[in-house]
Amino acid sequence: MSHLENRPDAMEHQHARRSNWAWWVFAIVALYYLVTEHQAHLMGALPYLLLLACPLMHLFMHHGHGHGHHKQSGEDDK
Numbered sequence: 001m002s003h004l005e006n007r008p009d010a011m012e013h014q015h016a017r018r019s020n021w022a023w024w025v026f027a028i029v030a031l032y033y034l035v036t037e038h039q040a041h042l043m044g045a046l047p048y049l050l051l052l053a054c055p056l057m058h059l060f061m062h063h064g065h066g067h068g069h070h071k072q073s074g075e076d077d078k
Contacts, residue, residue, distance in 0.1 A: 035042065
């Protein structure tokens with residue numbers, strides 16, 4: 001072990017990394033079992049999820065276009 005690994009903040013960082021890895025492994029395993037055990041339910045809801053995705057993408061992806069909200073360079077505030 002180096003002298004940097006003995007510092008308290010390094011130990012907290014190492015603990016946080018291990019906790020993060022453990023959470024992701026748990027999430028992947030849970031997702032695998034959820035998909036394999038409930039595949040029929042997921043496939044039945046898939047058309048509805050795709051239909052729901054269309055308005056949600058329209059709502060969230062058109063956020064940055066501006067759509068005429070910007071002033072022209074020669075306009076005054078009246």
